[in-house]
Amino acid sequence: MEQQRSTPGSSLSPRSPSSQPYLSVSVTDPVKLGNGVQAYISYRVITKTNLPEYQGPEKIVIRRYSDFVWLRDRLFEKYKGIFIPPLPEKSAVEKFRFSAEFIEMRRQGLDVFVNRIASHHDLQQSEDLRTFLQADEETMERLRSQETGIFKKKPADLMQIFKDVQSKVSDVVLGKEKPVEESTPEYEKLKHYIFELENHLAEAQKHTYRLVKRHRELSQSLQDFGKATKLLGACEGNALGKAFTELGVKSETLSIKLQKESYQLLMNFEEPLKDYVCAVQSIKATIAERANAFRRQCELAETIKLKEINLDKLMLTRSDKVAEAEHEYKELKAESEEATRRFQTIVSLMNEEMMHFQEQKTLDMGIAFHKFAKGQARLANSIADAWRSLLPKLEASEAAPGLYKLD
């Protein structure tokens, strides 16, 4: 599916060149479990690999959607700067939660999700991934319930947000123009691009979904038209009646073709577009992380300056608090260096990720466009063929008008 971006020989000893390292995962066999409100779908996740970190060549586990969410959240926490692949969305509408179409779409989405992780150079080495792919169901359940996820804020996080807001306000009050934000022109351009891109993509996706609906509607009206025409044919009788009836039959045939194509359109075109939108949203999350890291770095830099001044003062006065202050200063320095390092990692990762992202999306969309075009061409051709096959019969009916009966 996706191009492998793993560097060859990353985890294999050079002494076994015969087998390339591989890690392939498939998400299959959705099964509905449980009853009523608590019902859910479980999936079989099959891992095939020769990587030594894994327990053997093949492993099968059972996972549910919230397990995938856990994995996504863990990766997001640990691998800041990397665009974590998007998960298929939760269904907003209850009644479709267990429809065959929705389940299949979700299964496909989960399969793509895991495989993208497994083929990402850095993400594939994640311990959480290994846990996800191999842990038994009980362990998984335990881990899942512990996880708070980026959407469930810890009290400490809430405090941080509070502080951020506070500092922004005080910055403004103190006359510092903007809250601390990275503002290189290049990065600005990137941010602008990402935000605009999401809007454009969302619109394209909206119209694509509508197009799917139109296919379904046309299918329905062709069916109704076919029925009505057949009835008219039965009423007319003779050659004309036959013509109507055959028209009606063709119309019904085409109705089925349109229905099929609408499903193809949904899976091969609308889904990739939705996926694209979600990927962009994931980038936005990374952008937010980067902003956090930047802010942290700046704050610490500020704080260190203050500490330095303080330390110098203390040293001058030969206070006995010097040792303590020095110690604090050293700690802060380390923290600050760590924050800077983290920020810079994010920056460099993001750069690489963006490039890969663009390449990958060109590929993904290229495939989607191709399938879309093929599907439309195929549909149009079968429409042409179906109607065309009627023409000789229509000619024949016209040539023998006297065959109508006066009953």
Next chain:
Amino acid sequence: MMGSDNQGFEEAAHVFASREEMENLLLDDASTTNSYSNYRSAATSLSPPILVTPADSDPLLSPPVFHDLRNPNAPDNNNHHHSSYIEPPSYADVIFSPFDENNTVNSEINGGSGGADGSDNQFSDSPLASPSSSGGGSDYIRITVSNPQKEQETSNSLVPGANNYVTYLITTRTNIPEFNGSEFGVRRRFRDVVTLSDRLAESYRGFFIPPRPDKNVVESQVMQKQEFVEQRRVALEKYLRRLAAHPVIRKSDEFKLFLQVQGKLPLPTSTDVASRMLDGAVKLPKQLFGETTSVVAPHEVVQPAKGGRDLLRLFKELRQSVANDWGGSKPPVAEEDKEFLENKERMNDLEQQLSNASQQAEALVKAQQDMGETMGELGLAFIKLTKFENEEAMYNSQRARAADMKNVATAAVKASRFYRELNAQTVKHLDILHEYLGLMLAVRSAFSDRSSALLTVQTLISELSSLQSRAEKLEAASSKIFGGDKSRIRKIEELKDNIKVTEDAKSVAIKEYERIKENNRTELERLDRERHADFLNMLKGFVVNQVGYAEKIANVWAKVAEETSEYEKESS
């Protein structure tokens, strides 16, 4: 319904206006060429009519343009049954050649108002088979309704503006000898059309007379609104053309008078007839009390008993029909014609199926239209995306993607136009269903002419037999009196006179009934024959249309599939 349609026009105009801007972005596309720039300008003027539901669409307003193009060199576009549908190896190319420069954005706009004859098509001369196919050789009659003007009723207008009405210019071109001249025009108002329709209904009982446009009982305010006037103009034109297509009615005196006589329409108006209603009401009490003769005069028998004319006759016939339905014995003359009864049944069934099919056809047209619209919107969304990616490109992969996207967008916009065109044609074809559905009204009315004529006959026969038995009884009674009973003899004489009149009336009524029966029969034959031809034509046109456009759409997408084929090996 009219309101919402017009709203649709305006909304559509907005949609198309903004699409115009975006579609201009495709100007640089090498493959579009002139055809699309011309089409685009035609498209804006075309768009409102295309969105009309079939019931309201005038074939002339929606592009006859397309018909022109099929045979751009055809000198005579009148007889279209056979020339519209050529059978080439690929319908796509022959039928749907790019629009040429000279075309007729203007003629299309004027087409509805007496302008381009060249934009004729089979539908303009009525769907009921062009005159030439009814054996008239090169008979030709072409009617146009145009130039609505407000006029004022000259008689007492205490309330100014209350007696305004609209007249229309009715222009006829013909080579039929029964008309005095080859080209003439008159001004008529809608009321005149009602009169024409009523008089025809009286004179041509048993015929399938095309139904006239509805009267709209609305205030004069609405009457003068431009949209209403325009819709009425269109409806009138259709109506007159249908009349002109009827082989018998086109030569009727009423029709000729209507088309030719300047000034006031020389036909008795329905108000004149209605005034007889008063006479009838006056007559009734006298009739009931036997003061005046209560027999039906022979000359009156040729018309059904109307409330206006003779209330007594109406009551008698009503009594007879009740006796027919509920009486134990068979009516004196029954509708025995099995063939007719079967046909009547068939016509009922046909009407139902036509109605159903017409409805589904409308729904199909709407679904096609929606498909085209959404496809176009999708294309435009992708064009915007393409522009965006190109403007903000930081990587080559983005440019490559933008190029792919542009191909898809271009194809989608093209496909959307094809859907629009396809639909405009589909509307015209399937509209025939609607036309014939309207005609079923005429069939029903012709059949009811027959029933009422039969009822008249039955009533007269019953009347006759009761008169005769009264006469017999009187004669028997008076013969017992020697020398005769002067008063009884007088009564018998009177009765015998009445019997004679009634017998004459009965003969006339029977003749009338037979005449109507024959009209029914020939009309039914004609209807079946013409409907057969028209429907087959419709089916063929519909199918050819679908094939042609499907091929065009397929080509457009095949090209994109080709252009993106490098991704094929990547797809799982």
